[in-house]
Structures are given as structure tokens and as C-alpha cells.
Amino acid sequence: MHLILFSIISTVLLVCAVGVVISRNIVHSALFLLFALISVAGIYLVLLTEFLAIVQLLIYGGAIVIVILFALMLTRNEEYPRIQNNKLWPIAGVLAVLVCITMSVSYFQSGAIQNVPNTIAPAGVKSLGSSLFTTWAIPFELASLVLLVALIGAIVIARSDKDGN
């Protein structure tokens, strides 16, 4: 049952992901990305991690894709339909395949996954929360600082320099 669900979701995920990288129209790419990210949330659900699935939907599906669409809108020009692969794309394909092979082989070769239990346990949101706010409290606060800096940085960078020019 889980396996079937997993197969369906991961097929959708991979198809959407391929759609993102080969679609000629960039807006289609963005939509494919949205579906791909939602599929990832599905994977999380398969892994019984519902909290992260929700976070995934909210942040990726909600925020990031929207931001990307905004960016697309702001940088819209007539060359979008013509944006093609660059000259390196065959090499890129080869490299991607190579990475895929190397990493897969590594997974099969490494002994790290031999001794894990083959059942999935649900992660309780409560214990996750307590871990996040006790053991990981300082990194968590730092992450918020990073977000703040990124926010300010994004504003500073993106703002049109009326006073500069």
C-alpha cells in the first residue's frame, strides 16, 4: 500500500521535475515546480512526517513559488520563450547521469543503510518541537537572524537606486 502510494507520488514528482528543467516556457516550468514541490510534501506524508509536509506546502508551495512568479513577472521580457538550453547541455546531461550513477552505486555500496529498521515510525510534532527549542535553540535563533539579514539584503539589493543615479 505504502509502496504503491510512494510509486505514484514519486513518479509525479519526477515527471514534474523533468518538466521543470526541460519545459520551453518558463511559466510552465514554474507551475511544474509547484507540482513537484507539492509531490515532495506527499513524499513527506508517506514518511509519516506531516508537520514537515505542511511546512513544505506553506513555504515552498506558498511562498517560494509565488516569489519566483513575481520575479518572472518583474523580469518579463520578450526573450523568455526563446530561452534555451546553453551549449553545454549534452555535457550537463552526461554529468547528471554520472552523478546519478555514482551516488546510486555509493548507496548500494556503503554499509550505512544495511542495519536500519525497515519500518517507518511517525515523528511526533511535540517531541520535534521540544528538540527544536532545547537542543537546537541557538541555531534556530541564528536561522531567524539569517532570515532577517536576507530580508534586508534582498531589499537593499533589489531596491532601485534613485539616489545613486
Add this chain to the structure above:
Amino acid sequence: MQYFWLIPVISFIAFIITSLIGNKILKQAWIFPMLAIVLGLGIYCFGLTEYLQSRFDLEHCFRSSVTGMVGCNYSVEWFTAGVRGADSVNSFLGFTVDPLSLSVAGLAIFVALMVQIYSIGYMKDDPRFAWYYSVQALFISSMILLALSDNFLLLYVAWELVGLCSYLLIGFWYEKPEAKEAAKKAFTVTRLGDVGLLIGILLIWIEVGSFNMSDLFTQVGSGEIASWTIFSISGLLFLGAMGKSAQFPFHVWLPDAMEGPTPVSALIHAATMVAAGVYLVARAYPLFVQSEAMMIIVSCVGLITAIGAALICCVSVDLKRALAYSTISHLGLMMLSLGAFGYTAAILHLLAHGFSKALLFLGSGNIMHSIDDLNINRMGGLKSVLPATTILFCIGALSLAGIPLLSGFWSKDEVIVSIVHNRNIVFAISSMVLVFLSGFYMIRLIIVPFFGSPNRDYSHAHKLPFVMLAPMGVLAVVVVLFGWIALYMPGAPASFGTFLFYSHPKNFHLEPDIAIITLVITLLSFGFGYLIYVKRFSIFQNMRIKARLIIEIVENKYYIDELYQILVDKLVLPAAGLVALFDRILVNDVGINGPGYVTRTVGSIIRHHITGRIYVYLALMTTGMIVLGIIWLGIVIL
């Protein structure tokens, strides 16, 4: 005698003063050098008297067991290098007073004084009058130092300094290309000989452990030094002597050196500096006599030089150059004499030749001063224009030709005696040929310029000032009287043979048969010259045409200069050019720039991967990752 060191020092001070302020007192610039040399002569005379009158019981004086002469040594330390006491070299500023140094120093001081007086007249209109006198003072200083020094290092110092003065004075009129080339040639050629001298001195130090001459002679005398070493040391020293005394094949610089002012030729290139080589051989005589082979080499070099130069002198048309060749010839004769164990004879000839040749050069200076020309074929009949000069010149020339009672006669006779006694018949006959040749060229130099009919108009001839004639007169008196010291005079402290000798005193004695033979040969040569140049016998003119080739070779100085020129032009300079090219092309452009070029080329090839496009960097990064992954996998699998 212990004040002898003052002589060079005073002259050196005069040199400094004159070169500093000389141009401010231009016409009076002669005062300080002259003062120095007069003082020097005073000190010298005082010391000489002291030496002659002493019973040699003075402090610092002792009789050398090797040379047999009494020498007085005075020295102070100059410098020490290296670890004191263990492995070091000590050198001393020391001088020795013995008959040899007294003779040569006396010659130098006396001739220098005469030449300096003469120069007041000769050089008076020269814009570099002061410079002339200051270099003269430096020369005297170093020449006296050369004669007095008691160790080889100091001798070498003085040796190079006289070479420097010679260089500066040959190039005195340095605007003339010939003068500057001649100066360069003189210094370079003598310097080549000095390479030998310096190596010889180094070898002496290795063998003896000091530069001191008497140390060396003691060790040589005691037979501690291998004969091969003695041969090589004396050979190397002789190389230096050959360079300085213009012996074949180093003789080429001396004729060109006549580009300098004539008084300089008289002092440096006739009487004193060129005799330094002979002096060096005489100085190191205890070394030379230990090596029979070396003595033969010395004689042979002397003989070849003497005959070769005499032949050139017979055809030379430039008065000063002819005199220069005559000087070379006489220096060769002195070497020959030294090689034939005629030690005393050689030194006596050195002195007699010095006085006479100085007189001759000053005579040619008079001619130069009056008519500004030195080609003897353009003169003739000068006796009516320059009567005093004619007489003085004749005295000098006849003395060198070996006319009895003049000083040259005594010394030459002694030289011939020692050659005849100590060398084989070839040398004896050659020396007779030499006597003939020297008689012939001297009579030629008398007849052609001074007698016969004038070949040019002398109406513009300058008058000679008294200041030029007076020193020549004094020199002439010396030339006439000097030879008599060879003989034992009642009342005199010693004859020259008992004053200056090697190993044991030996009075001179005239050997009548040899004296008569040489005299006859000389007179024959005079007659021969008379027939050619006065009677102008046609038979000789024909001979001249017949022997054209030979004469041409002699007139061109056996093409030795050309040979050297070719050697330098075709061998040395191209070789140097090749080395420079090698340096620039191979060492620099290939060796140094090469790696740089390779680095740059490789860099400019591989920098093309820097396209500035992010995906290229990422692709490379990914490749690297894959490679690392594969390596990791390889490690894990294996």
C-alpha cells in the same frame, strides 16, 4: 738610509698637492714635484754616502749569504688577513737598501730630475701642464718604491703603479685617437705579462709563506724548493718582466708608447720603467740561477728581442720609434747578459743605457720642439740649425754604439765578455751581429737627420730654451764620465764590480781581444753606414731593391702587430660577442625567460576554461565531485 721611505712619500704628497691645486698655479705646477725630487735626491745622496762609508755594522744590515751583498731592511706591518697566528697572510711595507736598489733608484731619481727640468721648457705651453707634473711625481714615487721594495707584494704594487703612470702619460694627449689606443695597448699588454708575475708571487707565497725576497732566496739557496717549482716561479716572474721590458712577443706596446710626450719617453719608456723587467730578473737572480733551463730561456728571449728590434730600428723612419726599437734591442741585450750570468754587466748596461737613451730622447724632443716633425727622411742637415743638440745627440748615440771611453763602451764590452765566456758560439756570433747592427742604426740616426743636405726649410725652427739644454748637458757629462766607475779608481771606495755583484765581487777588466773585435765591428758598421747614407753607393741601392721582400717584412715589424690585431679582431672579440650572445639568447631568453614563457603559454591556454559563465564553473565542480566520488568508491570497493 732608514729615511729612504721618505723619497716615495714626498713625491706622492707632491702628486696629491699638484693634482688638487695644480690647475690654479698652472705655470708653476712644476714646483712641488721638483721640490720633492730635489729633496729625494738629497736623501738619496745622504743615504748612499752612509751606505758606502758604513762598515756594514749598522742595525738592520746584514750580508746576504746568497747574493753576497750587504742589504739593509726596514719594514713595518701593512696588513694581516685571516686568523692571526693560525692561517693568515702578513704583508709588510718594507724597503731594502742594497747596491742593486741603490743603482736603480739612483738612475730613476737622477734622470727624473733632469727630465723634469727639461719638461719645464718642453711642456710649458701645454694646457695640462699641471697634470703632467702630478703624474710625473706619482711615477717617481712608484718607481722608487719599485726599486726599494723588499717584498714581492710591494714590488707588484709599485709595478702596477708605474704601469698606471705609463698608461696615463702615453695617453697624455688623449684627444688623439693614436694616443689613447697606444695607452690602452701598453696597459693591456703589460697586464698580460703581469698575470704571470702575480701568479708567480702567489706561488712564492705558497712555497715560502711570505712575500719577503730574502726569505725566498734563503730557501732557494738551501735547496728546499723543488727545481720544477723554481723553474715555474722564475718563468712566471719572467713573464712579468717580459711584459714590462717589452721583450718579444710582448714588445709591441713600446713603439706605440712614443705617442706620449717626449720627456715621458725619455724617463719612462727608455731609462726607468722599461728597465723594471730587467731589474726584476736581477732582483730574483738567486732564483733564476738555480734553473739552468730558465737562464737559457732568458738569454734566448733576450737575443731574439735584441736582434729583431735592432733590425727594425735600421729601417724605421720615425726618429722616436727608431729609438724605441733601439731601447727594446738594448733591453734584450740586458736580458741576454743576465741569462749569460753577466749580472753586473747587465746592471751597468742598464744604467749606461738609461743615461744615454734619456739623452737621445731629449735630443729627439729638441728636434720635435723645433721643427715639429720626427720623420728622419724629412730632416737632414740639422747640425746647422741645432748645433748643441747635434753634439749631445752624438754623445748619446756613440755611447750606445760602444765607442770607447763613453759609458756605453764599458758596459757593452762587459756584456759581450760574459756572453762569450758563458754561452756558446751561436750566442757569441749573434752578439757580434748585434754590435754591428747597433753601430749601424746609431750612425744612421746621426747621419740622416743631422748631416747631409737639408730636406726642408728650417727657417721656422723654434729656438731651444736654456732650461732644455742644461739638463741634457748634465746628462751628457754623466754619459761621458759614468763608464769609468766600472774600473777601479784610486781614491774611490769601490769599483762597480765590487759594489754590485752576484755571489762574489769581481773587478772589471778589459779583455783586449774582445774589445778590439767589437770596436772593429762597430767601426765597420760606421763605415757601412757612411757608404750607404753619405756616399749613397748604388750597390746598396740595388741591394735594397733585391732584398725588397725582406726589408718590407722588417719595415712592417714582421707583421706581429697585424697578427695580434687579427687575433684580437677575429678571435677574441668575436668570441666575446659569442659569449654575450650566448648569454642573451641561451642563458637569458631560453634559460630565464623560457620557464616564464612556458608558464604564460600554459596559463593562457588553460585560462580559456575561465569563461565567466557560472554553469561552466558548476560543470567543472560537478566533474570534480564525480571524480572524488569515484575515487572514494574505488577505495571502498577495493
Add this chain to the structure above:
Amino acid sequence: MLELIHFNILSVLLFSVGLYGVLARKSAILIIMAIELMLNAVNINFIAAAAFNHGNGLFTNFDGHILTIFIITIAAAEVGLALALILRIFRNKATVNVDSFDIMKL
């Protein structure tokens, strides 16, 4: 039966697709999207590893989840900044084609 290795392989495939997108496409925005895919691949890996890493159904260790949360956070920040940069560049160059961003060349 669902095993960890399935998730690993899914993650590898997703990562490779993302990598292809980053390397092959010209549009800067598309590259960012591909990067998001790669990040998600990593996230899947983390979560999967965490989900299978338990003792008898009890979690002792939330590191995988926590890291994913951080990655999502950083991804949000990164996208914001990256898009700001792209906007900036677009304003200067009127294009988002990375072929024209080659001023890093010497």
C-alpha cells in the same frame, strides 16, 4: 515493502534532474528553480533517513527533521536574495540569460 533505499534513489534522481537543470539552462530564474529541486532532493534524503532511524518506533534523534527545517529556512532566504540579485542584474542588463553574466572572466 518500502525501504530507505527507495527514498535514496528517488532523492538521487531528483538531485540529478535538478543538477541537469542548473547546468543546462540559460535562464537564471530557471536555475534557481532547479536548485530548489536539488534542495528538495536533499530534504527527502534527510527525512527518509530520520524516519527510518528509530529504535522500536521511538525517536531518539530529530536531527534529520531539524536539518530539513533549517534547509527550508535557508532556501527561503536564498531564493529571496537570489531573486533580488537577478532583479538587479536584469535592471542593469535587461536580460536574465546567464550567458551574458560573464564579467567574472579576466
Add this chain to the structure above:
Amino acid sequence: MVGDSDSLMNELYNIMAFVLIALPLMAALVFMVLPNLTSKSYWLLSSIISVITFGISVFLFMSYDTLTGGTQFSFTVPWLDQGINISFGLGLTGISASMVLLNGIVLLGACLISGDIEKRGRDFYVLLLTLGGGVFGVFLSSDLFFFFLFYELAVLPMYLLIAVWGSSTDFGSFTRSKEYGAMKLMMVLVAASVLIWVGIIAIFVETYLHGTPTFAFEELRRLSENGLFSVEFQNWVFLCFMIGFGVLSGLWPFHTWSPDGHVAAPTGVSMLHAGVLMKLGAFGIIQIGIVILPLGAQTWMPLLMVLGIVNVIYGAVSAMSQTDLKYIIGYSSVSHMGYVLIGAATLNSIGISGAVLQMFSHGIMTALMFVLVGAIYHRAHTRDIYVLNGLIKTMPHICVLFIIAGFASLGLPGLSGFIAEFLIFLGVIKISFWIAALAVLGAALTAVYILRLIARTIVGPVDSSLSDLPDANIYEKIVSVALASVLVAVGVWPALLLDSINVGVATIMSAL
């Protein structure tokens, strides 16, 4: 109070060596923060500084007690002592006394002569003083780490000094730009200093492994005497030192940076370059290589001697066919530094003291030559000896001094070069007759190219285009006369320097 002022004087006396290094470096720093003054005022200030350093170097030289010997004016401050033991140590030995004096003289001369620098005056004097301070540091350091630090400090300013204030020359068949000269000099010297640094680190590691980590000379020397360094170790480390330091002394075949550097460098920099910088290498070989690695020295000295004699002959022959004044002097420097290398390679006290004396003498002589060549170039705007002629008519002062320098170069007795070369010959002939013979021949070859130079440019008929050039200005006169008098003084009375050099050499010999 008397006691206080006495102790103050004592204090000052003890840190004199430090003051000598610090003064020019501090001055350079101060110049950097000073407001923009004119080039002339920077020149004035740095001249004052160099007069003071000259005074201190004379003081140090005079106060070096030759009876006590050893290292005097020691001054040590620990710097990094946790397990590494680097200390900032200074000290004056018999050899460095004369080298410090040399640098004092040449730095003063170089400052005085550079009054005509207009472009970026402040930067020029900052770099010049840094260079001078660095050289003082090298001569005075008693710690390998700081030795190397100062060594680099002395080398690096050279690049900018040549590249910015130098001159490019077109020789017809090839050109040498100032950038090229500077770049080559820098590249070669830095590559060489890598070798030195490798050697220094190797020595340190060796001491570290034996539990006595140190960079200090005295300590290293003691360890070496106790047999810490094996023969194999000494052999390869000394080879590093020999080549690394040798390159700085113009060791064949790594010498071409030197003539090209001279051709490009401005006058004052040329003086320091040939006068002092090239001495650093030989100083390193003598003071560090031989003392710390005596066995390695014994292994490699035959090679160094052969390379040295190649330097002598090769440099002289190359100089013979050069047409540019600076090239001739540059190659003559290569030739003369060959004598220094030979002298060091003799490993006997006479040869080494000759080498040190030659370093001094050549430093002064070549500085003098560059002053004069710079003056000629400044006036005639060419250095081609086929264009220049009869200069003595128009520039008697410059030319007479040039002739003196030339004769010092060809080893005329009475000038310092002779004694130095003679001592080297003596040292060499104890080792090999033929090397000595070649060395003497090299001196004769020197005569050939010096006389050729004099005959071509100085004497002879004068060209009309050169007939109205002015003679030396007052600074050139002061500097050149002072340098020439040093040449004469040392030549006439070499004991002036030899006394302290002998003491220094004795220390070195005791290490062998």
C-alpha cells in the same frame, strides 16, 4: 644622576643595532602617514635619516671591539616562544660590522643622489628607506627567521623601485623595458628565496625533531657543533642555500637578472642593488651556510668554486662585447661577485676575509660607477659607448672619478679592489693552482673591458653634440668623491677593515 645618564647611555648603546634597523623603517612608516609634502622635502628628510643611519653604522663599526670578537651589541626579544622559539635577535659580528658600514655609506649615497626624483617622491623614499632598513636587518639579524624576513623586506621594494622609477631601453636587436627588468629580478630572487626558506624550515624542523626547536644562529651553531645535522642533511640543505643565496650574488647561470635589473633601475636603486643587495647572498653563504652547515659546505665548495670562476671569466668576457655602460658594469659586477664566491668557497681564512673585503670594495666601487653612469645618462640621455666619446673634455670630474673606479675594478694596487682580489687569489691558490691562475687571468680580462670603456667613452675626440654638457652637480660630487676616497683609504690601509673582518672570519673558521 650621573649614574642615571650613564645607564641611559648604556641602554642606548645596547639597542644601537635595533635603532639602526628601526630608524629607516619607522621613517618609511611616518612618511606614509605624513601629509603630502613635495618630493624635495621627502628627499631632504630621507637624506637626514640616512645621514643618521650612516653615523650609527660608522659608530657600530668603530665600536666593534676586535679584541673581544664574537657577537656584540646583542639584542634579543622573544617573539614566539611556545615550542617554536623565534626571537627577534640582533647582533654585530666582525663580518657584519663592515657590511653595515658598507650599507650605511651606500644608502647615504643613494639618498643624496636621488634628489632629482620628481614622480611620486614619497613612495620612492618610503621604498628606498624600507630597502635600506631591510638590508641593515639582514646584516644584523642573529635569528634565521628574522634574517629571512628582512631579506624579503630588502628584496621586495626593488620591484616597485625599478618598475615605477626605472627606464626602458631599446638596444636595436632587442629591448629591455623597466617592467621586464623588474619582473625578472623579482621572479628570480623570489624563486631563489623559496630555496632559502626551504633550507631554513628544514633546519628548524631538524632541530624541532630533536627537541630543541630554534632559529637562533648561536644555538644552531652549537647544535651543529654537537653533530645534530647529519652529513646527508647538510648536503642537501647547503645546496639549497648555495643556490638560493648564490642567485642573489649573481651565480652563473642565474645571473641575468642582475645586468637587466641595472639597465632598468634608476641610479640610486642601481647603487643599492649592486652595492649592497648582491652582497646579501654572499653574506648568507658565509655567515649562515658555512657556519651552520660546515660539512655541507665542504661537499659543495668545489662546485661553488668552479661556478665562481665561470662567473669571473664569463662575466668579464660578456662585458667585453657590451655596448651599454650599465650592461658593462652589470656584467663586471657578475664577474666581481664571482671572486666573492670563489673566496667563500676556499673555506680558508684568507680566502674568506678576501671575499668579505671584496664585498665591501665592490660595493663601494660599483656604487661609485653607478653614480657616475647615472650622471652621464642624465646629461647625455644615452649610455651607448659608441655614441658617447671624449667626455673628459666636458665632464672632467665625472670622468676622472670614473677612471678611478675603473682602475679599482681592474685591481690596481692602491685601490681597495686589489687587496681583496689578492687575498682571494692567495686563498684559492692554497686549493688549486689552476683556479687561481684563471682568477688572475680574469683580472686581466677586466683590464681589457675597462680600458676599452675608457678609451671609447672618456678619452678621444669629443663629439659636438656632447660638447656642452654640464659637469657633476654638488651632490654627485660629494657622493662620488666620498666613495672614491673610501676606495683609496681601504686600498692604502686595508687594516682598517681587515682587523674586524679577521675577527669575524676567525669565528667562522672555528665552525669548520
